[in-house]
Amino acid sequence: MLTRLAQVVTALAILCSLAAPQAAAQPEFGPEYTQTQFGPMGPAGRDMLVKVRLAGLWEGPAGRLGLEKSANPLVKEAGRHLISGHAELDAKVLELGRTLNVPLPSDSNADQKGWIAEMTNAPAGSAEFDRVFANRLRAAHGGVYKFLAVVRTGTRNTLIRDFAKRCMEVVLDHIQVLEATGMVDFTDTEAIPLAALAAAPVGPAPVPAVPPAVPTVPRTQNIAQENGSGGSDAILGVLVMVAVVGGIYLWTGGRPRRSRSSRE
Template structure:
């Protein structure tokens, strides 16, 4: 009897071990995605790290200019928020770049350098400086905030998701302190196009306004994946039932109840 019980347990264990790889198979997102221990890493996640790094390379210095050149205490306060916020994000994005093997820029792009030049050339203590400071930075943060929301919603990588969330919190704080200066022209908050803010490192290719944050998987492929998952579950159920029936058969010695009673 113990021998038959061991045979049943062994049969069930073998069936389950064969079925598990089918049930846990990872979907293929395409050649642009790499699998990491934190989830699939795709173009949108890599693009976000580059954009956050680029933002820190000009918005941190812009914050320092606000402290040095403005006579407006509200502009100075916004400058302090920019310095602190981008110091935090810059340290984190460099860490994530190393962890996820994403190369990051080391200097601001041409457009960003031009915006810094505008602030540098504006007279210190002037309303002109304060307006350039508030409007350039408010427009930039508005565009980045929308991009971060797209990435946060679509990514399956937990590191990117958590970092996008924190970036959104910092960027929203910066938007609020910039608006609090009273210098923001709300008719001109789209003055800086997202493509310019997000210009990729050492690339002349056009940058899409809103990069795809999730894998572009056709609906038919999604259905196929659902069907595969359902089919695997059904197969596992059938195999387990077969094992149970086989166990009962072995337990009773492969004989009907009637034949056993006749022998008795």
């Protein structure tokens, strides 16, 4: 009897394993990804390291120009933040480039050289220098901050995620000290495109004349998923009942109990 019971339990276990939903397969990454011990390294992570390196190549020198040429103490303070912040990020990005095998630039690009030239050519101690300094750097930091947020939320590489977080902290600090100079022109919608959107009046949303049709495909998909889940639960419930009945049957020897009158 115990042997028969063991056979029923084994068969039930096999059926349960077949009825249980299979684990989701791990995602496959394309050829542009490389596997590392810190997680997959993709194009966005490599692009982030390159952009942070490029930022340090011109924003550190720009900070030194702020200290040397501005008569505004708030601009000088912003320059100090730029120098210290990018010194930290530059050392870290070079380390990560070696660790993750990402080649990094050694010179700033043409646009960055042009911005440095603007600051160099502006008269020392002038409001013109302070405006160029604050607005060029504020626009650059705003674009980088949005890019870092996208990388931070999407990467599966722990080194890139942690570095993106630190970069966002440093870049936000630089944005704040640049804005504190009072020289940032928020009406320059080319440099700060969200300024126009923020200034636009907010009115009531228009009511459509014809209500949009309710899509049916997602609901059908949900129903199919619910039915699939419910079907698996029902199968498991039936198997449990079979196991209980089979156990009782085998425990009693598979024979009906005789009444007392028949035994007499």
